[in-house]
Amino acid sequence: MDDSDGASGECIKRPARRCERDGVPPSELRFTLLHVVTSSSASASTSTPDTKNMSTQFKQKEHPLLVIPGPIEVADEVLYANARPSVSHVGPAFIPAFGESIKMMRQVVYTEDAQPFIIAGSGTLGWDQTASNLVEPGEDVLVLNSGYFGDEFALCLETYGAKVDQVVAPVGKAADLNEVREKLKAKKYKLVTFTHVDTSTGVLSDAKAIGQLVRKFSPDTLVVLDGVCSVASEEIRMDEWNIDVIVSASQKGIGCPPGLSLVWASQRAIQVNADRKAPATSYFANWRRWIPIMKAYEAGNAAYFATPPVQLVFALHTSLKAITAGKPTLEERFAKHKEVSARVKKFVEDLGLKQLASEPGYRANGMTTVLFPEGLKATDVLPKLAAKGVVAAGGLHRACAATYFRIGTMGETVVRPERGDVDRLLQAVQEALAEAGYAPAQKA
Numbered sequence: 001m002d003d004s005d006g007a008s009g010e011c012i013k014r015p016a017r018r019c020e021r022d023g024v025p026p027s028e029l030r031f032t033l034l035h036v037v038t039s040s041s042a043s044a045s046t047s048t049p050d051t052k053n054m055s056t057q058f059k060q061k062e063h064p065l066l067v068i069p070g071p072i073e074v075a076d077e078v079l080y081a082n083a084r085p086s087v088s089h090v091g092p093a094f095i096p097a098f099g100e101s102i103k104m105m106r107q108v109v110y111t112e113d114a115q116p117f118i119i120a121g122s123g124t125l126g127w128d129q130t131a132s133n134l135v136e137p138g139e140d141v142l143v144l145n146s147g148y149f150g151d152e153f154a155l156c157l158e159t160y161g162a163k164v165d166q167v168v169a170p171v172g173k174a175a176d177l178n179e180v181r182e183k184l185k186a187k188k189y190k191l192v193t194f195t196h197v198d199t200s201t202g203v204l205s206d207a208k209a210i211g212q213l214v215r216k217f218s219p220d221t222l223v224v225l226d227g228v229c230s231v232a233s234e235e236i237r238m239d240e241w242n243i244d245v246i247v248s249a250s251q252k253g254i255g256c257p258p259g260l261s262l263v264w265a266s267q268r269a270i271q272v273n274a275d276r277k278a279p280a281t282s283y284f285a286n287w288r289r290w291i292p293i294m295k296a297y298e299a300g301n302a303a304y305f306a307t308p309p310v311q312l313v314f315a316l317h318t319s320l321k322a323i324t325a326g327k328p329t330l331e332e333r334f335a336k337h338k339e340v341s342a343r344v345k346k347f348v349e350d351l352g353l354k355q356l357a358s359e360p361g362y363r364a365n366g367m368t369t370v371l372f373p374e375g376l377k378a379t380d381v382l383p384k385l386a387a388k389g390v391v392a393a394g395g396l397h398r399a400c401a402a403t404y405f406r407i408g409t410m411g412e413t414v415v416r417p418e419r420g421d422v423d424r425l426l427q428a429v430q431e432a433l434a435e436a437g438y439a440p441a442q443k444a
Helices: 009-021 032-040 051-057 076-082 095-108 124-134 148-159 177-186 207-217 267-275 287-298 310-325 330-350 378-387 421-435
Strands: 115-120 140-145 163-168 191-195 222-226 245-249 260-265 367-371 404-408
Touching (some): 076 310, 095 287, 095 310, 115 124, 115 287, 115 310, 124 191, 124 222, 124 245, 124 260, 124 267, 140 148, 140 177, 148 163, 148 191, 163 177, 222 267, 260 267, 267 287, 330 367, 378 404
Parallel strands (some): 140 191, 222 245
Antiparallel strands (some): 115 260, 245 260, 367 404
């Protein structure tokens, strides 16, 4: 049988033989994919199993509910795609998945002609791509800083030789756009960067307003949106809002396991890279190496610079297909994130608790930052949540990390209400706080 076919009996048999060789009996193999294949075909060596049918039978085992702001819960079909046996990264089984993923990425952020990049790495690699490809040493960059990730993006830019100015927002608030306007009037910047949702604070910056402001007062300046915690959970209209670069990752709103750096670059940004005087200051992140690869796969051909994580790309393809062509639609997905976010935030307020993101119009729809009641701390609450099978995250902002915890509501937890994730989360939070000794004040 063709080894490139992930559903072939030959490929499926190999893990069991390897385990037996390594001293692990096949009967103890905890690889659910094999159980699905075995049950779907009595004679895998003589017939090809129905892959679509197998994916509907696959169910991941019971596990604690993951409601941190990424990684998030992953759909069964996405996890199943990630368990596909290895195939060649330049073979016919892989090329369409990679090429179609590139095309679907454009749909997620409403762009017609931006160049997507799918590269092995964390979301942080998107910062390196931005800095090494678009900034030459000594050029000025303005960072709109709404939390920890603004701090770190600024450090990344400085590492590549940028001269960084910042508009630093008070903790829990977005950068003041009046101050941004004055900065733009005073100096010409190569880039303006902002974190759309800063995962440390839960603050949602106004991407549309920032794009319009920069285009009006500094039309040659590129606008860079850090969307690691916003892509696919917050609406982003890249072309309409004058966004030149979006950096993101696979493990948050996109709903895949971690491991893929996802970047979109406008044609303006691509031209700036092409026109730079000095070579890009990174080898691996160099767009001039990656653009031919992305264009080749999108055109249905293979090309090579560095090996992509094949299984993760299959998982990404499965998730993007659900986001762009499934139910709910993309617009409905954004509406559901707003609906669930409003429910969680009202629940927090009804408990008499406050949020670190203090301005209602600037709160993320994919996460919530909850200040601990007076007298309580993370060790009083988070272990009790974990004991109930719910995993939330502690604080991250350097100035106040011990004062709050973070809840993520993205992807499957939001768009599949039949899972009951939100109900389970809210009940667990209420019970954990009560067990820690917190009693909400009675309303008059």
